[in-house]
Amino acid sequence: MLLSCNFYGKTFPLTKLKEEKYINETIFIPNGEKQNITVGFSKKDFKNHKGVSGLKYYLVIMYLRKHLQTFGEVYLTLNNLLEECGYSTRSHNKSIYSDFREIIKTELINNGYVTCNVDIFTINPTEMFSLQLSEKKNIFYTKDNFVQFSISEYEKISNSNSKINKSVLVGVYLFIKQYIMDYPSDTISPPRISFPSKQQIKKGIGISSFTTIENAISLLAEMKMIYIRTDMFVENTEEENIYVPTRNVFALDVEELNGDAILIELERIYGKKVYNRNDVPGKVRYLEKQKG
Structure with a gap:
């Protein structure tokens, strides 16, 4: 049986559809x-998806959400998936393709979230195929909904002009964001901030290098996806x-970093008084840069 799909009144066999030009015409948000x-x-997602390869899971899911069609179908090529997620398809790096193929097969198909009309491990990267999402199991919704990731945020990261691996950027961003509580806007609430250490981020997303974590944090700040306050001190x-x-x-809104309420939040962690830089009652000593 020859599978086909319809674009603007024209029917194309899936085995003949090549490249991303057809995909881009089908969805507009x-x-x-x-x-x-x-x-x-x-x-559970944070626990199960770690390391450069595992963190690509978030990119795959966001790609599917962005390109989801009315009846739960997504049409794609592996090349389009990789390129939109910020990976080059010109390097002939088979391991990159392997990561994405493995995620689609083991995380989505085997777990009953989607069905696929081809063998994901053998299909040519330029050949279009379809994923049909399950009506019974929703990959875009979890019971605890621990952290929300928007298409806008996904696009900012995947479109960023950086040598930092996009899956690492996503991992660092979501790890920081998961601790920022989203209180109702009409209530008096603590600052919407989080303060995971670099060691916690490094361990939490399964990345071995402190430098990689620091570079990712710096880039996210440059992109104004996160804001950082660093001018507070505690007694050694x-x-x-x-x-x-x-x-x-860290905060998602720079206004959340203003005022002394943040000092109070940090004092709960350290169990002692925290000072702004200009109020430090003793000598300031900066810590040596961590390596790893």
């Missing part, structure tokens, strides 16, 4: 709506009257 279209990821536990920097404080 206004930019103003992209921030409102999200996928909820769970605590080993030396009296010596004050060292606290961990970074």
Whole structure:
């Protein structure tokens, strides 16, 4: 049986459709709506998807959400998937294709979230195929919805002009974002901030290099996806009257970093008074840069 799909009244056999030009014509989401279209990821997702390869899971899911059609179908080529997620298809790096093929097969098909009309491990990267999403199991929604990731956020990361692996950027961003509580806008609430240490981020997403984590944080800040406050100090536990920097404080809105309420939040962590830089009552000593 020859499978086919319809584009603007014209029917094409899936085995004949090549490249991404057909895909781009099928879906249009206004930019103003992209921030409102999200996928909820769970605590289990954070536990199961780590490392450069595992973190690509988030990119695959967001690609499917962005290109989802009315009846739960997604048409794609592997090349289009890789390129939209920020990976080159010109390097002939088979391991990159392998990561995406494996995620589609083991995470989506084998778990009953989608069915596929081809063998995902043998299909040519330029050949179009379809994924049919299950009506019973929703890959875009989890019971705890621990953190929301929007199409707008996904596009900012996948379109970023950086040598940093896009899956790492996604991992760092979602790890920071997962701890930022989203309180109702009409209520008095604590600052919408988070303060995971670099060691926690490194371990949480399964990346071995502190430098990679630091570079990812810097890039996310340059892109204004996160905002960072670093001018707070706490007394060193080993030396009296010596004050060292606290961990970074992150926010999605720069206004959340204003005021002294953040100092109170940090004091709960350290169990002692935290000071702004200009209020430090002793000598400031900066910590040595971590390696790894």
